[in-house]
Amino acid sequence: QKLLNDIEQLPPDALFGIRQRLSQDSRAVKVDLGIGAYRDDNGKPWVLPSVRAAEKLIQQDPNYNHEYLGINGLPELAVGAARIIFGENSNALNEGRVVSVQSLSGTGALHLAAKFLSTFLAGRPLYISEPTWANHKGIFQSQGIKTVPYPYWQASTKSLDLDGFLETIREAPSGSVILLHACAHNPTGLDPNEKQWPAILEAIASKNHIALFDSAYQGFASGSLDRDAFAIRLGVEKLAKVSPVFVCQSFAKNVGMYGERVGCFHVVIPQQDEARVDISKINKAVASQLSKITRSEVSNPPAYGAKIVSKILNTPELTEQWHKDMITMSSRITKMRHELREKLIQLNTPGNWDHIVDQCGMFSYTGLTSEMVKRLEAQHAVYMDSSGRASIPGLNQGNVEHVAKAIDEVVR
Numbered sequence: 001q002k003l004l005n006d007i008e009q010l011p012p013d014a015l016f017g018i019r020q021r022l023s024q025d026s027r028a029v030k031v032d033l034g035i036g037a038y039r040d041d042n043g044k045p046w047v048l049p050s051v052r053a054a055e056k057l058i059q060q061d062p063n064y065n066h067e068y069l070g071i072n073g074l075p076e077l078a079v080g081a082a083r084i085i086f087g088e089n090s091n092a093l094n095e096g097r098v099v100s101v102q103s104l105s106g107t108g109a110l111h112l113a114a115k116f117l118s119t120f121l122a123g124r125p126l127y128i129s130e131p132t133w134a135n136h137k138g139i140f141q142s143q144g145i146k147t148v149p150y151p152y153w154q155a156s157t158k159s160l161d162l163d164g165f166l167e168t169i170r171e172a173p174s175g176s177v178i179l180l181h182a183c184a185h186n187p188t189g190l191d192p193n194e195k196q197w198p199a200i201l202e203a204i205a206s207k208n209h210i211a212l213f214d215s216a217y218q219g220f221a222s223g224s225l226d227r228d229a230f231a232i233r234l235g236v237e238k239l240a241k242v243s244p245v246f247v248c249q250s251f252a253k254n255v256g257m258y259g260e261r262v263g264c265f266h267v268v269i270p271q272q273d274e275a276r277v278d279i280s281k282i283n284k285a286v287a288s289q290l291s292k293i294t295r296s297e298v299s300n301p302p303a304y305g306a307k308i309v310s311k312i313l314n315t316p317e318l319t320e321q322w323h324k325d326m327i328t329m330s331s332r333i334t335k336m337r338h339e340l341r342e343k344l345i346q347l348n349t350p351g352n353w354d355h356i357v358d359q360c361g362m363f364s365y366t367g368l369t370s371e372m373v374k375r376l377e378a379q380h381a382v383y384m385d386s387s388g389r390a391s392i393p394g395l396n397q398g399n400v401e402h403v404a405k406a407i408d409e410v411v412r
């Protein structure tokens, strides 16, 4: 018996497994509602016009090169990224209380958060929504952080279990870490509304908990960067009086550069009661610790996507184009939500389908059972996650009718 012979083979990652089965499916009409990536109305990946324009500008630059970035990444990216997430008038930013470093997209930012928490704020449980993005558990548990679910999705009403959510926050040990989806909750597509957010944040403040925002869809949910940053900005205002606030920011979806791995991790330093405390010293200390983590793991973050996003954020005409691009994406998704619902109503499909249009962002938690999802794939070549989560950008004028008829068939 040789070393390695006993290693257990794990099943493929659920979503990447869907992609594999789909690519081997020879049926003429097949629909991918699995992985969360934007598609245009022809079902094709979309390179944003703002990205194309930024690429052109970067490559025309006589100093264009592929040198390493610094360990904490491209400073202009981090500054621009902080501005869009915290807002132009953010007190925390104006007071120098935000440390921003580039990360390996949103996943890398979450990993930095996990490392930072397990090093400097050890022993605190992390509360995650039930359900949540499948990777959250793995990222934090791999750093020895205990994860505890909080109620979120109420299946019977297909709405937010606000009471359960608040109760769990109030019962959590003081100083716990609460992971919040900033907008476009994955997988449910269900966000707290602007009246529910203050209640959630107040409950967090009342126990001196620490908020960790995961922002993977800013601008992608509503088409507006400001609207989609509402919870984060309110959270910083209410919570960073006492506790730090962490923000993990991905540019995968809103810039459509999934594979280039552009993101940032932000640490908001709490307001200080004593004037003699030197904020810039804390700021530099935190930045140096983050750089130590990055150095030993990835050495320095990837440059190409960072240069493009930075160009977009720091060139007014490109920023304006980007805002239009986000509206193009979010409005096509909204349109497909409405078309799917209308078609299901026309077919008299049993059940209420309002939640499809009430939810926002990339996903809809359809309420279909795993048995129904299996049948969708087997009988109709419509692929989605076994939880019933459908990636709405996979719908288009050419396939929405097929999908509606397939859903109609499996729910009857």
Ligand code: PLP
Pocket (backbone or CB within 6 Å): 036, 104, 105, 106, 107, 108, 133, 181, 186, 214, 215, 216, 250, 251, 252, 258, 263
């Ligand atoms: N957080 C959430 C909620 C997500 O849905 C995703 C991607 O699907 C991410 C973080 C991380 O994405 P990435 O690492 O591609 O930026």
